[in-house]
Amino acid sequence: MSTQIHDLGYRAYAGERAGVAWAVRSLAVHSMRRILGLKRAGKHKIVPALTIGFAFLPAIVMIGIAAFVPAVNEFDIIRLGDYFGFISFALFLFTAAAAPGVLTTDRTSGMLALYLASPLNRTTYVLAKFIGIFSVMLLVTVAPIVFLQVAFTLVGSGPGGIVDFVASIARAIVAGGILAAALTGLGMFISSFPKRWGIASVAIVATMLIPIIVAAILTEGADAPDWVMFLSPPDILGKAWEHLIGDPVNNSLALDRLDSTLVVLAAIAYAAVFVGLTWWRYQHIEVDR
């Protein structure tokens, strides 16, 4: 290695110094870039590109059908409410890839100690990470629906009139926003435990899939009461999304029989609880100095 010291001088900095809000913003943007693999080697771009592509795929197919076979609309084949079901696995994968990559690694790579020695503290660190992950999650929870509604409108099979159009976009933002917040919170909380991001990723996917399977077996096979579905976060989040988007799918299952208001409130509660648990966890987490 070169041990020679190059002397290009060192200048004092007399310019402006921004505060904590700037630090939060910088860390949030940095986290978004890392999740998306921007300014990183090609292999880091594969998973985000594939999952985002997968989240848009149904929208592209639906628009194709609506554009070329307008008649199918009358048979109600294309339903917005189905969208979450189509892309749910992509959402889970995206959550499993995003949160561990920017939380677990901070603890093992020593970055957490450096972050906490900056103007950030444990709370603003969690806030910055939440903003970063949440913003990227919107790419898969809100963007495809907005894209779909805009495209439907362009091919003439979208919501009629400007008021309906704006309302449909607003619904997409609210429904996708709550979904993104809950998935971000869940991903962050789980990522705050293991030392390796791979374990965190597997744990996140398991936390999504196991409750879905167990709740389905209990309610359909074992005659458990319908409210058991409230204990399965991914089911509740999906159903709340359908209600908020204004097109709930009804297959006469336990999940479909739950009160829509309660389902939406439960989804909001899950988002709050997961984010709150992450905050609480990070107040006590040990930092390697």
Place this chain on the structure above:
Amino acid sequence: MRRERIGNDALVQDLASTLGPEVRPVGAPVISASRVAKSFGATTVLTDVTVDIQPGITGLLGSNGAGKTTLLSLLLGLEPRNGGVLQVLGHDPQSTGPEVRARIGYSPEHHHLPADVQAADLVRHLAQLHGLPAQASTERASDALWLVGLGEERFRPIGTMSTGQRQRVKLAAAIAHDPALVLLDEPTDGLDPVQRDDMLALIRRIGTQYGISIVLSSHLLEEVERICDNVVIIANGTVIRSGTINQMRGGRTSVMVELDSGHERVAETLRTAGLVVAVSGSKLLVDAPPQPDADPYWIHDYVRDVVAWADVGLRRLGDQTVSLEDVFLASNDESNEAMREASA
């Protein structure tokens, strides 16, 4: 708001005025601690840290586990303390942590850094978090990496770097945002002797030429002795000695003289002049009291003249400085004694 940099004190004052009414007087210590205590559960790490650290380079000296890293965390406001008063750059880090940390650079003890991130990106990112705009962060990250000798390597992923290079990356990250105070936790840990010399010279330069006060923790006396202006010795969770290196040594220098013959005659003459002289074999140890106004080498000249007058062969004449190690060992004895007395 544009600010003119005049010096460390001006900066500190500037910080003080942006933070509120608690304005720090010019010339006040960078760090002021009084009866600071910290325990983790049942384990007491710091029992009573009382010390004023002046601007300049200060060595925080103590054996492993003495509480150096814990004290640094308290200075950064990362942990609540269990008692005492603490002021860093004129403010309590526990209540104004983010504002104080914006003006502190910190290099932790561990060498873990994200492996797949380029050195320049890491330093830029941290400069930005400390409040610098994007453009300035990029420029200053580059400058800081050149300064620490990693200019050519700044676009390399940190995972491919040696421990010595990582220590430099951490130092660059600590100074890129032009802090008023830099805290370095064992900055020479893991370096080979040549790298260690370079690193110490670099720290010395940053501390003396750029108006940045430095507190570095170390368990190596020799290191602290070489580059620090001030020393704080910690043992058993309390500050047992603090002051400038010269104060520590008692402000006196001894001169060691080796003669062919005539020891007693030379010694007697020097004693008559009021000096304290110890004879051991062919060597004389002449203890010189501090004479602030005199030429620092007056004692050497005087001994030379006496030897010439006595007309004996002079083999060697040189400084016999009291090393910090002597002070440290003496302090440890004292503190061990104090512990024994306390427990008795």
